[in-house]
Amino acid sequence: MRFLVVGAGALGGYFGGRLLQAGHDVTFLLRPARAAQLAASGLVIHSPAGDLHLASPPTVLAHQLQPHYDVVIVGCKAYDLDETIASFAAAVGPETVVLPLLNGLRHLDTLTARFSYRRVLGGLGLISATLDETGAVLHLSQDHTLAFGELDGERTPRVEAIAAAFAQAAFVGRLSDSILQEMWEKWVHIATIASITTLMRASIGDIVGAGADGLALDLLDECSRIAAHNGFAPRPEAIARTRATVTAPDSRLTASLLKDIERGAPTEGEHILGDFLRRGRWSTADTILLPVAYAQVKSYERQRAGRAALLHA
Template sequence: MRILIVGAGAIGGYFGGRLLEAGRDVTFLVRPGRAEELDRDGLIVRSPLGNILYPSPPHVMTPMLDQVFDLIVLSCKAYDLDAAMESFAAAVGPATSILPLLNGMAHLDRLAARFSPENVLGGQCLISLDRDASGAILHLNDTNQLSFGELSGALTPRILKVAEALADAGFAANLSQQIVQEMWEKWCFIATGAGITGAMRASIGDVIQSGGEPLILKLLAECASVAEHSGYALRSEVRQRFETMLTTKGSKMTASMLRDIERGAAIEVDHVIGDMIARRVASDKHAKAGLTVLDYVNLHLKSYEARRVREQR
């Protein structure tokens, strides 16, 4: 199976690097600056599960993309999706499978509209990654799970081929028959964790120490309500696990959104928080409650974005 990894940033570089080390046919689609880094330094991953140093990994830039791939792994930020779709369009054929690893849910419809619903798989990853100033990818925890599946949940011949291509490559590759449910659950967790740590500019443990546990649980409940009204209620054991993780005293957990804020970068507030609000079912209870926690978090993070854009002018 010919695999195109769109970008060689933290997520794409990590999973693509693992696949390369496992002998899979992988090519990275990169921009000129990243191409220079890969030619000069190779692909570097520093991980507690084993480092990677892959000299000059196979890579291509959009003008040179002239062949169709079997599997395209998409790991860009949600605000870069339009540009990313344009960049890899030439690699998409009728039988190409696109595996997006983006946060939220809106990207599924956008990919289906730009290409075809038949091209699009569901996917998510559970891993904490960052990049340092040199371009090296830093694996920040000991989890490296990638889940994928048909949006219908069917075990089709193509998804079984994808599972075979991703198996035994140095990370947990989970073929799921309920990938949409799992994506909704992750979205609720990300919206809560990113919303709280981003808005408060602090770790979960810091927020808990300051008396913020009720606020965290209320935000999770609001997100869970949106998921339930959309037909994907959080499973009880999953919600319990989320509540435990998000209320652990002394936890140093933060979201990548906070790290982006601290470096003055763009954030996915519209896609992680804004779209959650857009899907919220308006009810008398919400109307009488005034601003919800979701509304507050959205306003806080949108204000950061407005200031960031103003100061860059």
């Protein structure tokens, strides 16, 4: 089975590196700067599950792609999806499946429109990881799960084959019969955390310490109602996990959305919050905080665009 991993950032670098470590046929599709970095230092992973140094991981640039791969694993930022699709489209053949690990669900609409419903799987990564200043992957927790499955929940030979390959790698590869349910539950979790930490400009622990964790629970309720409206009401264990996360008194957790705002970067606000709102029949009577969080992110994006226009004037 031939895997094309699009990018070698924290997500693609970790899961692709573990597959390569297990002896699988893996190629990383990279931009020139990252390709040069890996050529010089290799792919390095620091992890509680064991460190890894792959001196010469196979890499390819977009213009060098040859068809066809069995699985294309995509873990880019949502705002880079169109450019990313253009970079790997040549690798998608008649039997290729695309396994995206993006947050939310809007990317599924984009990918199925481009490649057809039959060629796209559902997927999510449960891992806390980042790149350090040298380009090494830092795995920051015990979790390293890649869940995936057919969008209709069917157990097909192709997902069984992928599951068998993942089972040989040093991460948890889990074939799901209800991947859309799991993706909605993760979306509720992320949208709740992104909204409350962005609104408060603070970590979960500071929000709890200020006595504002009730607002986080109100956001969880708003997000859960929208998911239920779409037929994917979060299960009790998912609700309990998010409640525990947003009420943890000593947590330093902030959403990546807030981190992006703090460093003046583009955000996934449209993908995580805007699309969530559009999928709900919401009114100010029952959905109050989520529209405010979305408006704040949109205001930031407008300010950022204005500053960029001034710089280039």
